[in-house]
Amino acid sequence: MKKRLFLGVALALVAILMLSCNKNRFDFDNLETVEGSGQWKLPIGNVSTTLGDVLEQLGENDLISYDEDGNLQIHYSFKLNDILKGSSFLSLGTMNFSSEIRFANPFPGYHLPDPIDTVYRFQQSIELDADSAVLETAVIKTCTMLSTIQGNLGNVSRVEISSSDITMPNGDSLFTTQSEVDLAGASFHLYDDFGNPDTVVVFNYAIYYQLEGIDDDEYHFETILGMNNLKLQQLSGHVNQFVYEFDIDTTFSLPLGNIDGNLNLVGAKVNVKERNSFENLYAQLSINTAEFYGGSLAPSTIFDHYPFVLNVVPSYDYVSILDNETVNLSLNPKYDAVRFAGLVDFNPNAVDNLVTIYDTSTLSVAIDAIIPMQFNVPGVTYIDTISLNLGEISAPSLVKEIILGMMFESELPFNLSVQLDMYKSTTGEILGGLVDHEMLVNGSFDGNPVLTNESISITQDLLKKLLESDMLIMRVGVNTGGNDVLLNLDNGLGVTLKADVLYGGSMDVNN
Secondary structure (H helix, E strand, O other): OOOOOOOOHHHHHHHHHHOOOOOOOOOOOOOOOOOOOOOOOOOOOEEEEEHHHHHHHHOOOOOEEEOOOOEEEEEEEEEEEEEEEHHHHHEEEEEEEEEEEEEEOOOOOOOOOOOEEEEEEEEEEEEOOEOOEEEEEEEEEEEEEEEEEEEOOOEEEEEEEEEEEEEOOOOOEEEEOOOEEEOOOOEEEOEOOOOOEOOEEEEEEEEEEEEOOOOOOEEEEEEEEEEEEEEEEEEEEEEOOEEEEEEEEEEOOOOOOOEEOOEEEEEEEEEEEEEEOOEOOOEEEEEEEEEEEEOOEEEEEOOOOOOEEEEEOOEEEEEEEEEEEEEEEEEOOOOOEEEEEEEEEEOOOOOOOEEEEEOOOEEEEEEEEEEEOEEEOOOEEEEEEEEOOOOOOOOOOOEEEEEEEEEEEEOOOOEEEEEEEEEEOOOOEEEEEOOOOOEEEOOOOOOOOEEEEEEEEEEHHHHHHHHHOOEEEEEEEEEOOOOOEEOEOOOEEEEEEEEEEEEOOOEEEOO
């Protein structure tokens, strides 16, 4: 199951459009026009890119798609396999059943001169009852039956154990004289003499021993019948209502490590499918908790009410139990886990159906979400570093100031605010801002391009610091101005550059 969401498309667009596609700030190969002036030959031109171009640059991503109108969407799906397994019910472990027999000694203290061969017959009943079910048949997968006799009967020569309620793999009823019997493949048939369901398994004992006489006032012995490593392959019966609780935590990673703030996604469509191979067993799935959490932050719930109840029907294939439920999601990059907790209420209406459970029976849930790239961002900040390589560029002493003018033509449905700080990684110093204010780029919320003009003044002092730097720290803020916005492949941003170089404070070149 993929545990990541591609939620940084808009922010990646900002980084690519505003500061080139490969983080080389002085690679202008994609500019359509270039002019130069003075010794710097500073490029002047324009470039425009759309969200479709950005996605192409980012490469294939199986989570990102778009509808017939070009609106971007995230398609995210995962499965919660085996929320409930039949083997959990059918692995019974080791069970021991004991029975104590006592009867009076008619001749206490009298010892017979010749031992008398005697057989004592009795029955031991084992109740296979459950609060939530009436069992009828069960097939044993693994089990070793061990029998032990302890008491003062004297010389026991033979013990016979039989049961018409247990059928061996060869079709015969259980009959053994061994103290250890392999019951793998055997089956229980829990019916009385009239064919009605009966939860009692009856074992018939015949104990052959020699009666010699003893001093005790009574004869006594105890039988211990052990069922070791008892696992059932299947069982059938009538199941009453019973409840099974679950709590599942799944970790994931959002590729948004450079982003701070919540991203509110609007209008996600959630579909839920289930596969319930518990034969003829209907249930209700009640989700009491469904949330993203992590980073010591308050969790973000997925559904708007709890418990969120879904009806589960028997099916060997996945069938839909929730179609296009609309939810709004709030995600934070610090979230690293998702939790689902609740209960499965089996046979909630107490229907008297014959139910068969196999050790391979499972209940699994598949969740599929189509999340349009429609969001409302009160304020998210993208932080990244940009490598610089300006070692071969020297600043002409005559250059007093370079004024770099920028005109942004935005069709993006969000506002941008950009800060650039010069950084010297060898010393860890921030040498100052490349601009002394946030550059604000207005978004388009009505489909019409919006123009924004900005300028950067690069003085001799600033240019010196820029040449000392090997990185720029970029902070890009995104907000949607309180609007629910939808990203489209055709949304784009155009940038036009114009430079004025001032020499020696008196010469104005390249107006």
